[in-house]
Amino acid sequence: MLDKEIIIRRLAIVKYLYTIAVQQSMQVETVAGFSILSFHDCVEIFLLLIAENKNLKAQKWSFMDYWTHIPELTLQNSMNALKDRRVSIKHKGQFPSKSDIEFSRLTITQFLEENTPKQFGIEFKEISISSLISFESVKDYVDIAEQKYQSGEIYECLENCKIAFLELLRSYEANKSSRYSFNNILNIGNEISSNYRSLVGNHNRDSIWFEDVTKTTNKLRNILKITALGIDYRKYVFFEAITPYIQAWYLQPIITQYFIDNKSEIWLLFLIAHSKR
Structure with a gap:
């Protein structure tokens, strides 16, 4: 039997693949068809984990052999249909219909929900x-966000999601920054402060111009950082729109305080409306 920590981590990978597959299945039909491959990979990794946990040597098993050697597994016929859809895509170039994709998504969800507690007690x-x-530090905030979501505290969930994201950027940048990191993709210059006011004052046209240039430059710097990290900028903009504005105070290299500026509940209504599309 495998160590519990290893099982949890492997199950997290299964859930990650499942989440990606679900997102793919929601796209236009041609793109959604590739979700079948992701769903199949997700189930295959899940089955391999079960076999390893039972000390069974499954390296030479076919996909459907798992149901022969582990008879308590459910939905054998549905998984066989999933396998056939995968073969049609990968070896024949035949993509499933939207209804087949939706059926596969529901089937995989049911399969994982039925067999995870049976095999792993979770x-x-x-x-x-x-x-x-x-x-x-990032993991802690994500865990809190998930707890808030499960208890129906959506706004508090968004708060912790935002802090987790800011903490991720801070931790990643701190981890990559050193005196020798000449090729660091985050080396895109320092944020521009408001020190120009000591030169031009606060109440004239020059001050307004410098303020606009400063805001625009800092925004462009932030966009460069986000895109350099491979983050989908459109999704990032949506994330920024529905989460509170949070200001970070870096007290020490490893200590950060976050201050929340509560937004109007209209953002929460916007999130709910968008999620129902």
Whole structure:
């Protein structure tokens, strides 16, 4: 039997692949078809984990052999249909219909929800992807956000999601920054402060111009940082729109305080409306 920590981490990978597949399945039909490959990979990794946990050597098993050697597994016929859809895509170039994709998504969800507690004693919905996060400070905020979401405290969930994201950027940048990191992708210059006011004052046209230039330059700097990290900028803009404005005070290299500026509840209504589309 595998160590519990290893099982939780491997299950987190399964859930991560499942989440990606679900997102793919929501796209236009041609793109959504590739979700079948992701769903199949997700299930295959899950089955391999079960076999390893039972000390079974499954390296030479076919996909459907798992149901022969582990008879308590459910939804055998549905998983066989998933396998056939994968073969049609990968080896015949035949993509499934939208209804087949939706059926596969529902089937995989049911399969994981039924078999995870049977095999590992944990509900699938309780598995947290946060176990894949390297930075403990970020993981802590993600865990709190998930707890708030489960208890229906959506706004508090958004607060902690935002802090987790800011902490991730801070931790990553601190980890990559050193006197020898000449090729660091985050070396895009320092943020511009408001020191220009001591030169031009606060109440003239020059001050307004400098203020506009400063804000624009800092915004461009932030955009460069986000895109350099490979983050989808459109998703980032949406994330910024629905989360509170949070100011970070860096007291020490490893200590940060976050101050929340509560937004109007209209943002929460916007989030709810968007999620129902």
